[in-house]
Amino acid sequence: MQNYHDTEWGVPVRDSRALWEKLILDGFQAGLSWRTILLKREAFREAFDGFVPDRIAEYGEADIERLLGNAGIVRSRMKIRATIQNARAYVSMHKNGEDFSAFVWKAVTDQSLIGDGTGLATRSAVGDHLSKELKKRGFSFVGPVIVHAWLQATGVINDHEAQCFRRDKHVTV
Template sequence: MGDRCGWCGEDPLYVSYHDEEWGVPEYDGRALWEKLILDGFQAGLSWITILRKRDAFRDAFEGFRPEVIAGWGEPEVARLLQNEGIIRHRGKIEATIGNAQAYLDMGGADVFADRMWGYVGGSPLINSFRTLSDVPPSTALSTQVSKDLKKAGFKFCGPTIVYAWMQACGLVNDHIVGCPARRV
């Protein structure tokens, strides 16, 4: 057994996330959408910040139910901007509402999951990076997924955000070679 991926450091929450969640294939479309939204909120911040606030996000966004969020307007945006438990960024909050609408317009959970997993042929892409510095911030595939999501009406889903999301959801396995969580 080798060392785990160094990005998670020693923080117990981060280590647990790395060992038990990150890179594990997620096939539920609603959960994939939630993770994409959280990755959008992470833009410009560290992921540990989002992890520490994840339960507050889930509470504030009513379990990340797109069918509820899609109907929100200014009253809900104003409420969320006052919630100290989450990242209070108007653009990201408004994007979440629009992304819920885009997700529903796309066809909901099953269609979203099928479409996202279709990019990788239904199975995780397994990379064999030996060091963290070998892992790219984005790829041609994440750029294509980003373009397609934006065309469908999504926001806060640039190629770097999408690649981080693909890693988190197990569409790609970027655990470094020798990491005990690699599972291949």
């Protein structure tokens, strides 16, 4: 967990596919510990074809059953279906000329928002807004709490605590 915090969490992500992968993983994390998801992250990547949305958008019932049989991932039919739906929404955005990263970063005028330094927030105005916008585009399992956590994890919102060495670091990946 320390390594994840020190090298990934809160580091601004600009790559559309990487942003999408983290959104999906944050959805799988709902109701579980982040540690559980981190330990299964490579199994998720393998099971979901490297989180390539174009591939996942083509999944059907046989793929859902295959994933439900994979002990290496979180086996939730609802979350698996949401992943497929979200891949289709992502692909649709792309086909309509809307870049996922630009869509996300536009919500914060292309600059990380700085949190209050307490690390206690579970929702934000930008998270509420993006949750609604994602749903309008066909995404599911993207409620305001999940979206806020995702924005924190991807550095769209810099919510490192005030004394954290990462708070003033703005390295983009």
